[in-house]
Amino acid sequence: MSARGATVARTIATLDIPPRPGCQWKPWCAVGLVAIITVITLSPQWGIDFSLEAIARNWQNGAEKILQLLVPDWSFFPRTVPALLETLQMAVIATAVAAVVSLPLSLATARLTNPNGYSRRLVRAVLNVIRSIPDLLYAAILVAMVGVGALPGIIALVLFNVGIIVKMVSESIEANDPGALEAGRAAGGNQVQINRASALPDIMPSFINQTLYVLELNVRASAVLGLVGAGGLGLLIDAVRTFYRYDQLSLIILEILIIVMALDLLSNAVRRRLV
């Protein structure tokens, strides 16, 4: 054993190993950074003001609400149906519109499918702006612009979805094998033709995947958007919440849960056929 160890040691000593390229200190820097951020956020001068004490102080209040939530008011169901349908409609319409808009934009933001640096950076910059604004903020602004109802909700969801789909799909394009695109170029196709004939078949699974994921997000998001007046279940949630009807609220939460689970089953089934 020791003899072999010695051999290994000797071999390594004689091997001409090139010096490892810099930055062994990088992980330590990361740890240090996390430590500094932790200290700052916890410090009384700069940190946010919160204390777990509030939970202990108000526990009775919380327990009461949880008890109410545990007993859904089933008789409330008929009143939730129209809002539920509106939420589903908003989610489906927004997903469809977003999918149609996202596909060409995804191709335009990936280097492989859009070699033109200027147009690519321009589209990317616009999409970064779109993605940086949260959906609830879109809804709040749009309600002020086009009025209360499903329309501002749908537009908010579309903007929110385009940001997600384009980001994910264009990343999957970059990860694809560029060979088929090279073949299209060698056959004399222009970029649009190459994208349609050679790139699209390869990105279709990832595109459908993201679209299904976004549909699921939309059902949940459209429930919240109603809080600012953008239609769907959220309007109802806002109403029952104002009257402290936690039993009715729990029924709505249950409905959302069931729909999200159903969508999950559906998208899993579709995905299995895809790959």
Place this chain on the structure above:
Amino acid sequence: MRDVTVRYASGVVALKNVSLDIRPGEMVSVVGLSGSGKSSLIRTINGLVPITSGSLRVGGYHLESARGGELRRLRGEIGMIFQGFNLAKRTSVLNNVLVGRLAHTTTLRTLLLGAYRASDREIAFEALNRVGILSKVWDRASSLSGGQQQRVAIARALCQEPRLVLADEPVASLDPPTAHEVMDDLRRINQDLGITVITNLHLIDLARSYGTRIIGLRAGEVVFDGPVESASDAVFAKIYGRSVESADVLGL
């Protein structure tokens, strides 16, 4: 091709003052070690690699000045076959072969699914028939074996109705028997259809048995150019810069 030099943005000089004349109907094997400039040479011919200086005339086109639509028309007349087959794997064999019709199809037609002209489909079926895999026309490209995929790629090139076919290491990813079948296909294209074929190869026996002319590249320069009969082992030793080894032949 006159005094063609290719220098990449990285500063690497891939071709140094290369001058060649290739006549219609020739079957040329380009040999050399990896990094000798074979791929660059073949890719300058259809403009996938831009030339830095010199002049290159292919058919009636001047490569050094061709841009945009002119370059696409030129590429439309040149078929290309790759080492990695370069198929769109998730779509049908037919759709892959029809990529060869892109230069003859309007963008609008391409955008609409399956709107290729009936005559284009006819050409695609004939091309697949010529390489013997018409029965796979509706299969997904990814479900085929390597040899079958390379034949689809040859059919794609034939579908362009090209005057010239470029093949970049077409059999390097295939097992020896399949390699011979694919090389036979290429020879048949050359002999039956009169299409000029330029093939990059690194295996000596393949270059000898399938080419009529051999061009040897070493470090971006042409070190041999002559009929296959005059390419002796000594010539190959000069091209490779070392004596010929058993690893330089495919065998079989």
